[in-house]
Amino acid sequence: MNTGRVAGRAFTACLVAMAVAVVALWPAAPRAQAAGVAAAPAGAGGTTRTALAVDTVIPRGVTVDLVRRTMTLAEGEKRHLRARLEATSTTTGIVGLTQRIRCLDASGSTVPVVAASARNHEGSDTLTYATPGHLPLFADLLFTAPAAGAYTCVLQGTAYSSLTGSYHLTAVAAGTWLEVDDTDQVGAGWWQNPACESADPTGACTYVGSGPARRDAWVFYDDGTPSRKWEAHPDAVSVSAQANLELTTCYHGTASCAEAMQSHPRGRNAVVDARFEFIQLGTTGHACRTHSTTARRTVTDDAHHAVGYSRLTGIPVDPACGTRNFLLRVYVKHVSGQTVKVDGVQSGVTSLTNGLAVNHFA
Incomplete structure (x- = not known):
């Protein structure tokens, strides 16, 4: 066993989530890399994927612009942006990684909302990723232009750790990209x-686990999210929906959770069940057609943060329901181990847990 590595992991992990809150306030690093553009078919109107052209170092404590895309939009025009950041590490210790999608107006000001996801890179020798040592993160954003004009959306990466010595993360070319719809996502x-x-x-956060935490929760439904229904467009023949759910383990001594929610020593990990539901409502406001997908998720204390991705596609809008209204929510139930925090909006603009629904017209 590499005792230096274990000690480094224990010391680093309690600081990792702090950078998620700060990252939206840091200026973009000046070392943006050139990117190649390739078309990728997906959805009505298609999408354009802009990939990172060369491997790019992400030093600790620095936010690096990786990929950018500029669009000229009409007021109220919408685009779905999806980003992937694939990172390697030069150390076997734990290094925090946050990616975000941030859009800027012509003056260079950030347009809320910023979408983010975070997870600890568990080391260059980690074998649990699909490609050993390569950590992939995804994030999604529905951008709505507040006024007519040009907007530049940027995929950024930030590394952070209390480890000593010289090390860094690297964003991997081709595996790191920003994908944007080519046409307006109407409605x-x-x-x-x-x-x-x-x-x-x-x-203020929602916790699911043992002790004073809730045993289960409905994200976007009974967690303080304002109640809302989404209405499919009158001309839509089907709809799709997705949710990104970011969870953080609350082990003893972490700086990422309220102290009262820290039930177990580090190393216990957490297991939760999650069910994503997209429900077409009837005329009484109750469920008419329920579409769902489930998953059991393990969040390790080494990873500390983990985002789960759920998607339901090609859902027909049933006229027999009498309305085109839908309800979106995620049920989260604690199974075992650490209490987990459901991450929310940080610094007023940065969303770590979010959902998206789109219309399909053909």
Whole structure:
């Protein structure tokens, strides 16, 4: 056993989530890399994928612009952006990684919302990733232009750790990309859960687990998210929906959860069941057609943060229901191990847990 590695992991992990809250405030690094463009068919109107052209170093404590895309949009025009950041590490210790999609207006100001996801890179010798040592992260954003004009959307990466010595993460070319719809996503809907800062000093976050935590929760439904229904477009023949659910383990000593929610020593890990539901409502406001997908998820204390991705596609809009209204929610139930925090909006603009619904017209 590499005792230096274990000690480094234990010391680093309690600091990792703090950078998620700060990252939206840091300026973009000046070392943006050139990117290649390739078309990728997906959805009505298609998408354009812009891939990172060369491997790009992400030093600790620095936010690096990786891929960017500029669009000229009409007021209210919508685009679904999806990003993938694939990272390797030069150390066997744990290094935190946050990716975000941030869109800027012509003046260079950030347009809310910023979409983010985070997870610890568990080391260059990690064998649990699909490609050993290569950690992939995804994020999604529904961008709505607040006014007519040009907007530049940027995929950024940030590394952070308390490890000593010289090390860095590297964004891998081709495996790191930003994908954007080519046409307006007319009538698309966006969900995000309430404010939940990294250390949760005010106790605003939703927790699922043991002790004082809830045993289960409905994200976007009974977690303080404002109640809302989404109406499919009158001309839509089908719809699709997805949800990105970011969870953080609350082991003893972490700086990422309220102290009262820290039930077990580090190393216990967490297991949760999640069920994503997209429900077409009837005329009484109750469920008429329920579409769902389930998954059991393990979040390790080494990873500390983990985002789960759920998607339901090609759902027909049933006229027999009498309405075109839908409800989107995620049921989360604690199974064993650590209490987990459901990550929410940080620093007022950065969304870590979110949902998206789109119309299909053909």
